[in-house]
Amino acid sequence: MKRGYYWLVLGLSIPAFLWLVPTLWMVSLSFQPNDVLARSTSTTFFGLIPFPFTVENYSALFSFGQTPWWFLNSVIVSLGMTLGILAVSTTAGYALARLDFPGKTAITVICLIGLMVPEQAAFIPLYTMFADFGWHNSYHALILPRMAVPIGVFLMMQFFRAIPKDIEEAARLDGVGWLKIFWYVMLPLARPAMMTLAILTFLYAWNDYLWPLVSAQQRDYFTITLGLASIQSNFAQSEGLGRVMASGVVASLPVVILFLIFQRYVVQAMTLGGSKG
């Protein structure tokens, strides 16, 4: 039994290593000089070991080019979207889960139907609408459409439904208002669910591609995901393979770090959000 287990781990390490190879290769190429890469990408052990080694690609990345700016855009958009979604989802989720009001069922169903509308079915009218407002090439154009997706509301709604009623009732008997109960009693309890939702949103915002591609046409408003797409088609002539790979590493660092620190939440968030890509 014990021996079988070690064989299993050993046997699985091989596919796991192969799984890691593409990522490793990107990291390794980003640490090799561009002139070496122009000749060959497999200098040392198929290029998987960064020798000859240089950090020039990274210093070049931060001294000129737009990557740092794009990175900053991504941070602003992702954090803005995360805060926005947390705000509208916790409030609406609480109201739908815990408060009684006429039309509650109808509102819940209307919101549920919204889960079925894929982004791709709405991005054309969203484009014309934002063009009419003159909103393209701005941070709010990248943030607002995503705040309308009801997945967060349902996540919070399900969470609030699971909290025992007596906590709330005790506060009610003391004459505390509904808004205060929401703010001082329910929100502190909701921290784990909010954490999951925040990570789901941040990952989505950071990696979002189609809407930024349509909405942000000025390079100044590119997110890093979009910027990376714009330089990868002609990397050989302009930037050099090593530098493009360095951009890829920089673009991935926040989500990878987030994943490694909050692995449990990330896995939970991505499983919950799986249906919404």
Next chain:
Amino acid sequence: MVGKSGNRLSQAQAAWLLLAPFLITYLLFLVYPFFQGIWISLHDWNLLEVAFNPDAKTFVGFRNYERVMWGRNIEWGLFTAPFWQGLGFVGLALSVFLRRADRLSRFNAIALGVASLLLVVLPGFHPGEEGRWYDRRFWPTVGNTLVFVGLAVPGVTISAMVLAAALNRETKAMGALRTLFFLSQVLSVTVVTLIWQIMFSPRQGLIANITEVLGGTPINWLTDEQFAMAAIVIATIWWSLGVAMILFLAGLQDISREIYEAAALDNARGVKAFWYVTLPNLKRTITLVVVLQIILHFQVFGQAHLMTQGGPNDTTQVLVRYIYQTGFRDSELGRASAMAVFLFLIMGTFSVIQFIAGREKT
């Protein structure tokens, strides 16, 4: 309530106040665009002309749908696409037979039956003599999308299931391996395509380098009609295996140990136990994963847009990319919206299936 609650909100007032921020964004940025999309699809609507003159659109009813999906002298035949239609008949027969033999739940039987019926009916349409499709690229594009889904979904599902079964132990080593397999899932589509574009490059790519060392000739993965779709599918499986694996791990946790112990008494271990114990107990998770993956991969865009630009010769042109191009390169918003409505109907169908499948689980 009593005494001190002079200007306190009633429950309904509080509810509407809390709901307002979400409902406003929802109505403005999801409900309104959705109906506006249907409205645009009923117009001859050029992006640039309407931008300069809001009256430059004309109402054309369903003509965009006709221009996209229909043609002149379209006929239907039973033997137009023998392979697909034959497959449909096999599926129909299977759904009836397996339902009779009680090997399939009613839900699965209906799903299989409907899918098979569509397979019999849809490929049967073809332009008759002197007829032609108005849009030659639309149905091939839908076909490519289906091929992509048909390759990526089983690829992801089967490899994720096998991995999950192998990794289903709570030890440190297994946890580390799970982390490794999940890691690529958090990368953005542009990083994934960046990596794989160069992995597949015939001159610089890692795959080509290894083939050369082994004495083979490197394949032009992304520019060869035979391999381009396979390349995109490989990159996609690498990218999106993680979530499926986690869903399977959760499903495996629900299978009790006693069943395995009982099976071990009957000499069912390893592969045999997987086949006779694990698989039947995972049925619901499999349905869930498959439906989720179909919804996810039907929206494929970035991989095709960035790795192959829909080429070579349109073999990797997929539906969302065609919508994007029709709308933003050709400025034909009306037609693009008609295709988007078509996409919504397909995805909506699968969302309903997912909803029902999810309900069956509890």
